[in-house]
Amino acid sequence: MSSSYSNYTNSPCAACKFLRRKCTSECVFAPYFPPEEPTKFANVHRIFGASNVSKILHEVAPHQREDAVNSLAYEAEARLKDPVYGCVGAISVLQRQVLRLQRELEETNADLMRYASCLGNETTSAYGGRRS
Amino acid sequence: MSSSYSNYTNSPCAACKFLRRKCTSECVFAPYFPPEEPTKFANVHRIFGASNVSKILHEVAPHQREDAVNSLAYEAEARLKDPVYGCVGAISVLQRQVLRLQRELEETNADLMRYASCLGNETTSAYGGRRS
Numbered sequence: 001m002s003s004s005y006s007n008y009t010n011s012p013c014a015a016c017k018f019l020r021r022k023c024t025s026e027c028v029f030a031p032y033f034p035p036e037e038p039t040k041f042a043n044v045h046r047i048f049g050a051s052n053v054s055k056i057l058h059e060v061a062p063h064q065r066e067d068a069v070n071s072l073a074y075e076a077e078a079r080l081k082d083p084v085y086g087c088v089g090a091i092s093v094l095q096r097q098v099l100r101l102q103r104e105l106e107e108t109n110a111d112l113m114r115y116a117s118c119l120g121n122e123t124t125s126a127y128g129g130r131r132s
Numbered sequence: 133m134s135s136s137y138s139n140y141t142n143s144p145c146a147a148c149k150f151l152r153r154k155c156t157s158e159c160v161f162a163p164y165f166p167p168e169e170p171t172k173f174a175n176v177h178r179i180f181g182a183s184n185v186s187k188i189l190h191e192v193a194p195h196q197r198e199d200a201v202n203s204l205a206y207e208a209e210a211r212l213k214d215p216v217y218g219c220v221g222a223i224s225v226l227q228r229q230v231l232r233l234q235r236e237l238e239e240t241n242a243d244l245m246r247y248a249s250c251l252g253n254e255t256t257s258a259y260g261g262r263r264s
Contacts, residue, residue: 046184047180047184048179048180048181048184049180049181049183049184051181052178052179052180052181056211056215059215060215060216064216067216067217068215068216068217071216071217071218071220071221072218074220075207075218075219075220079188083188083191083192083200084192084196084199084200084203085199085200085203086203086204086207087207087219087220087223088203088206088207088219089203090223091219091222091223091226094223094226094227094229094230095226097226097230098226098229098230098233101230101233101234101237102233104237105233105236105237105240108237108240108241108244109240111244112240112243112244112247115244115247115248115251116247118251119247119250119251
């Protein structure tokens with residue numbers, strides 16, 4: 001839970017400030033949108049809309065709301081930076097990286113098997129074994 | 133461009149049908165939300181809101197709108213399946229997979245180096261070289 005949660009009586013949360021409304025102790029946004037981080041709410045508001053964010057927060061358990069807000073903020077920031085792909089662009093990059101690494105690992109494992117079999121032959125030969 | 137784009141005169145696109153409004157030839161949604169895929173629009177509407185989707189479509193170049201809609205649809209579906217993490221969950225899974233593969237590749241490369249150096253020694257020894 002954000003440290004600013006206890007401050008709601010002093011100053012409105014970033015969401016209520018943005019929406020120009022009174023921030024009450026029941027405000028669903030207050031624990032996750034501290035007044036010191038106005039951009040966090042502005043971003044999710046611009047991409048998802050306050051009402052959708054509020055709906056999502058009410059759908060998830062209170063102990064998961066901070067994670068939900070952070071993932072929404074991440075998605076919103078990614079969409080503002082890249083309106084075409086948003087964070088789906090990051091998924092594509094990571095998927096390509098996984099495929100490249102898997103291919104590289106397969107090749108390295110194949111090299112390792114070849115070396116291991118060579119070493120087996122050399123060792124056998126050096127110590128009097130038979131070469132086929 | 134979706135094949136149903138040319139059908140806007142016959143039946144409203146999925147967005148206009150959902151929003152119960154007349155679908156005109158200028159409809160920004162029509163090329164990307166064919167009437168045969170009503171869930172695609174329902175999902176992005178539920179997560180982003182029609183007005184935000186429209187704003188994003190107007191922000192990007194026409195040739196990028198299909199990609200934008202598809203990435204929004206992907207994000208919306210992921211958020212509906214997992215309201216806490218949405219597609220950021222997929223990013224975390226992929227990031228962990230990349231780290232695991234990188235570690236595995238490093239270990240396999242280290243094994244390969246050890247085998248290569250062993251093989252060098254064995255070969256030198258077998259053919260009369262000196263062992264250090």
